[in-house]
Amino acid sequence: MSRRTSPARARAGAERGSRQGARPAPEKKAPKGGRNLPAAIAVGLGLLAVVGASLVYRPVAFVALVVVVLCGAVWELSRAFARKDVHIPVVPLVVGTTGILVSSYYSGAEALMVSYLLTVGGVVVWRALEGSGPAAVRDAAAAVFAATYLPFLAAFVMLMLASDQGPSRVALFILLVVASDTGGYVAGVLFGRHPLAPTVSPKKSVEGMAGSFVLAIVVGLVGAHVLGADPWVGAMLGVAVPITATIGDLAESLLKRDLDLKDMGSLLPGHGGILDRLDSLLMTAPFAYLLMAYAVPLS
Incomplete structure (x- = not known):
């Protein structure tokens, strides 16, 4: 007469076999530095090549490159602020960014300050015309921050470019x-x-x-x-x-x-x-x- 395996013993054997046969998939380790290193190196070298080519070709080409990059940064910052329901006026900021960078290169530090103050005044007035209240004050303050953080600081690169060497x-x-x-x-x-x-x-x-x-x-x-x-x-x-x-x-x-x-x-x-x-x-x-x-x- 054959020996029968109890249901409990059969289940235990199945679970034991499952544990022995199914090994967990190895986890993919993130790069220690927190970056996709090959992509970072390739993009970094590409950016340096573009910047270097613009500086070697003509300084005006570098100015144009910086204007495009900074206008893109303004757009990027506006999207980031929008996550917290802060809406900065992008149009006057883009116009002001272009004016600050170009005037700094061609006319020096005095033009930098004048164009910066005009940009700050422009973004505040633009936002005030769209409405008043706490939201308008918050948006205007964020726009002034953006004008200072991006084109104003970047304008010092234009002053460097316009100088000797x-x-x-x-x-x-x-x-x-x-x-x-x-x-x-x-x-x-x-x-x-x-x-x-x-x-x-x-x-x-x-x-x-x-x-x-x-x-x-x-x-x-x-x-x-x-x-x-x-x-x-x-x-x-x-x-x-x-x-x-x-x-x-x-x-x-x-x-x-x-x-x-x-x-x-x-x-x-x-x-x-x-x-x-x-x-x-x-x-x-x-x-x-x-x-x-x-x-x-x-x-």
């Missing part, structure tokens, strides 16, 4: 920020242990900041030699730029946190949006312009 100064400024970002990323991935600002940007580390200083100082020394300046000028730029670039990055991280955003956009694979690439550059531009103007006299 302008394309070289702008190229050094951009390469210093790139060096700060690259050095910080590599050192952070390889050696990062101690968070720099854990509540704002958990992936930034003290070790990464040290890497930013090292690579930026190297680039600064080479750039100072190209500009015919003393080596201390390059060292000074190499120390100052990582500080301002990191502040700019952290400031945008705070803004994105308030807006409940991971990235400002998705136009640049591996980088995020336009503003995610401009944050360090914008905050650094006034300081780089002033340091170079002091250390390497303008024509």
Whole structure:
């Protein structure tokens, strides 16, 4: 007479076999640095090539490129603000952005201030004509912030471009920020242990900041030699730029946190949006312009 297996024993055997046969699929590990590295490198090199070509070809081509990029950043920021029901007037901001950048390049610092004040007045009046109340005040304040954060800070790059050795100064400024970002990323991935600002940007580390200083100082020394300046000028730029670039990055991280955003956009694979690439550059531009103007006299 054959032995019969009880239903309970049969179920236990089936479950045991299922556990032994079904192995969980291996989890895909996210890149330690939080980026799609191949895409980030390809896009970064492409952006540098476009910027470099515009500087070599004609300064006016670089001005046109910056105008297009900044107008795109205004649109991107307006979409981000709209998530919190803040609506900035895009049309006067785009017109003002173009005016600030072009007048700064052709007419200098005085034109920068005049066009900036006209832009601020224009966006406030534009919003006031659409209605009054707390929402109008909030929208106007956000528009003034946008005019200051984007075209006003970027205009210092135009002042650099219009000065003696302008394309070289702008190229050094951009390469210093790139060096700060690259050095910080590599050192952070390889050696990062101690968070720099854990509540704002958990992936930034003290070790990464040290890497930013090292690579930026190297680039600064080479750039100072190209500009015919003393080596201390390059060292000074190499120390100052990582500080301002990191502040700019952290400031945008705070803004994105308030807006409940991971990235400002998705136009640049591996980088995020336009503003995610401009944050360090914008905050650094006034300081780089002033340091170079002091250390390497303008024509």
